[in-house]
Amino acid sequence: LAFSTSVLAACSGTSASSSNESSATESSTTTELIATTSSVTTTTAKLPLTGKVVAIDAGHNGGNAAHSADINQLVDAGNGVTKACDTSGTASNDGYPEYEFTLSVAKNLQALLQAQGATVVMVRTDSAGWGPCITQRAKIGNDAHADIAISIHGDGNDSPGTRGFHVLVPQTTNVNAAIAPASNRFGTMLRDSFLDTGMPVSNYLGTNGIMPRGDLGGLNLSTVPKVFIECGNMRNGYDAALMKSVLFQRSAAAAISRAITQFLT
Incomplete structure (x- = not known):
């Protein structure tokens, strides 16, 4: 035991x-x-655009036409140019307004950039008001110290057969010499990316989809790299049909987002 x-x-x-x-x-x-x-x-x-700031300017506004006295006041557009505070923008032949198109693309772009970690500053988030003036549009991006700013538009050329998109970049002048090289570099990236939307490059303005401008307040007054894009000619039936499409608006936003990511990373 x-x-x-x-x-x-x-x-x-x-x-x-x-x-x-x-x-x-x-x-x-x-x-x-x-x-x-x-x-x-x-x-x-960590997302690819973490810490980056992007300013998005949806061109024109829904109340501009009803505030002609306000938007027609003259402002200093920089580079020795005086221009109206803003304009009402264009529209397709059947009445689809530019300001509605630009805001749709801008909001789609905002969502894509935020998903990649970017801080997005919007010049406008609805079409209820008028303006802001071109001076204020530039100031918003400047005050945010944006790493890149973009102004979204649609053209309104009535000449027969004119269609396609083009990117407006700042001319190298004393007033914006510091931002011109980066703006032009981004403009080329944007042109290349936007080809994927199915919209052809402009056959009536610019060279291979790029057009330098020295008379645009949005570019002249910017202290951060900035371009404009005319996403198509809204007076052309083919372009307008695309631009009214939700699928194209999303595709346009995606193309801009890809170019911004390429530029900032």
Whole structure:
């Protein structure tokens, strides 16, 4: 009986030791897994545009036509140019307004950029008011210290057969010499990306879809890299049909987003 008790005690001691070792191993493994998971989460959290600021200017506004006295006041557009505060914009032949198109593209673009981590500053988020003036549109991007700013438009050329998109970039002048090289570089990226929308390059303005301008307040007054894009000619039936399409508006936003990501990363 004494022998049996000793044997049982010895067996019991061995089992307790094994159990302690097993628990220690499991605890160590669990700690390592938690640490590894935490490390992976931290590594994958950063998005490509984190820390970047983008200013989006949806051209014109829904109330501009009813505020002609306000938008026609003259302002300093920079580079020795004086221009009206803003304009009412154009529309397709069947009445689809430019300001509605530009806001749709702008909002789609905003969502895409925010999903990549960017801070997005919108010049306008609805079409209820008038303006702002071209001076204020530029100031919004400047005050935000935007890494890139873009103004979205649709052209309104009545000449037969004129169609396609073009990117407006600042001429290199004393007033914007600092931003012109970066703006022109981004303009080329945007032109290349926008070809994927199915909209052809303009056959009536610019060269290969790029047109330098020295008379636009939005470019002259900008202290951050900036371009305009005329996404198509709304007076052309083919272009207008595309521009009224929700699919094209999303495609246009995606093309602009790709160019911005390429430029900023």
